[in-house]
Amino acid sequence: MSETTPRLLRVLAGETLERPPVWFMRQAGRSLPEYWALRERAGDFIAFCFNPELAAEATLQPVRRFPMDAAIVFADILLIPLALGQKVWFEAGEGPRLGALPPLGALQDAIEGSTAKLANIGETLSRVRAELEPERALIGFAGAPWTVATYMLEGRGSQREAARTYAYQHPAELDALLDVLVESTARYLIMQVRAGAQALQLFESWAENLAEDVFERIVVGPHRRIVEKVRAAGIDAPFIGFPRGAGALVENYAAAVPVQAVALDTQASAAMGRRIQAGGQAVQGALDNLLLRAGGPALDARVEALLEQWGGGPYIFNLGHGVIPDTPIDHIAQVVARVTGKPTKALAA
Numbered sequence: 001m002s003e004t005t006p007r008l009l010r011v012l013a014g015e016t017l018e019r020p021p022v023w024f025m026r027q028a029g030r031s032l033p034e035y036w037a038l039r040e041r042a043g044d045f046i047a048f049c050f051n052p053e054l055a056a057e058a059t060l061q062p063v064r065r066f067p068m069d070a071a072i073v074f075a076d077i078l079l080i081p082l083a084l085g086q087k088v089w090f091e092a093g094e095g096p097r098l099g100a101l102p103p104l105g106a107l108q109d110a111i112e113g114s115t116a117k118l119a120n121i122g123e124t125l126s127r128v129r130a131e132l133e134p135e136r137a138l139i140g141f142a143g144a145p146w147t148v149a150t151y152m153l154e155g156r157g158s159q160r161e162a163a164r165t166y167a168y169q170h171p172a173e174l175d176a177l178l179d180v181l182v183e184s185t186a187r188y189l190i191m192q193v194r195a196g197a198q199a200l201q202l203f204e205s206w207a208e209n210l211a212e213d214v215f216e217r218i219v220v221g222p223h224r225r226i227v228e229k230v231r232a233a234g235i236d237a238p239f240i241g242f243p244r245g246a247g248a249l250v251e252n253y254a255a256a257v258p259v260q261a262v263a264l265d266t267q268a269s270a271a272m273g274r275r276i277q278a279g280g281q282a283v284q285g286a287l288d289n290l291l292l293r294a295g296g297p298a299l300d301a302r303v304e305a306l307l308e309q310w311g312g313g314p315y316i317f318n319l320g321h322g323v324i325p326d327t328p329i330d331h332i333a334q335v336v337a338r339v340t341g342k343p344t345k346a347l348a349a
Helices: 007-012 033-042 045-049 052-065 079-083 104-117 119-131 145-154 161-169 171-195 212-232 249-256 270-278 289-294 297-310 329-340
Strands: 070-072 088-091 095-098 137-143 199-204 239-243 261-263 282-284
Touching: 007 137, 007 199, 033 045, 033 052, 045 052, 045 088, 052 070, 052 119, 079 088, 079 104, 079 145, 079 171, 095 145, 104 119, 104 171, 119 137, 119 171, 137 145, 137 171, 145 161, 145 171, 145 199, 145 212, 161 171, 161 212, 171 199, 171 212, 199 212, 212 239, 212 249, 239 249, 249 261, 249 270, 270 282, 270 297, 289 297, 289 329, 297 329
Parallel strands: 070 137, 137 199, 199 239, 239 261, 261 282
Antiparallel strands: 088 095
């Protein structure tokens, strides 16, 4: 690849660079004061996601403050259930709520029109790509089927015990729901790339506490089918898979799912990451978002350790989960400046 190719894309193609690209999950949003000013204008959160002008601005805000190597589109993982006909809203201070799960037949019938209902997200991507510097990559994303299914089944964020019990008691019904989500998600991601996304991340936020056979069935299988469907449409944008909380099963995931990078959470060991790199995939992560918020010498030391342990292979510097809303901006600036070697405007008004 050319040296003008975005660093993120070079690493996703297997290159080891003199310093890794850096971006943060949830960088577009809640830790920035300018985001909250925009949020006031947007009103309802769902309306915010579907407003291309405001969503594009939210996407670009963090890359104006910090020398990040990539922007990630401002959206939400629960837009797919909304597009499939399930009621979705956000309670202030409490998070997402979902209405009753529609019948399976209704969900299956809704697949065909679901992508059109998400067209505004494509417009957001097109707006961002037109303004973003060519050396910075644009990432599209979707929630992975199991994670989205947990919200659809339980109606809110939780410990997911009811959803895991459902997976045991009603395996055929869950598999049918996951099939709907695989198909609708693949179509959504295809649209995102055609609108301007250059890389794609699958967020399996709730991959923890799954037995190996269940993990293979409801995480690995759906992820693999999504990638295959996207590739069958002629899309070659690289994938980052993020099975958060999967522990040792992350290596099973890396071996079985044809993603170009595996995002690692905070508990991932240095040795695990190096084994994944040796197998031909990049790794991403795994700075603790709580440590980013805490700051101090421990933050500096951990950044150095991550750069040392994975910098000898294809590596993307990131967090093990998303930026926490009350993270001090100067802590973000400190880490990004250390990784990139570039000055930052982070403390600008």
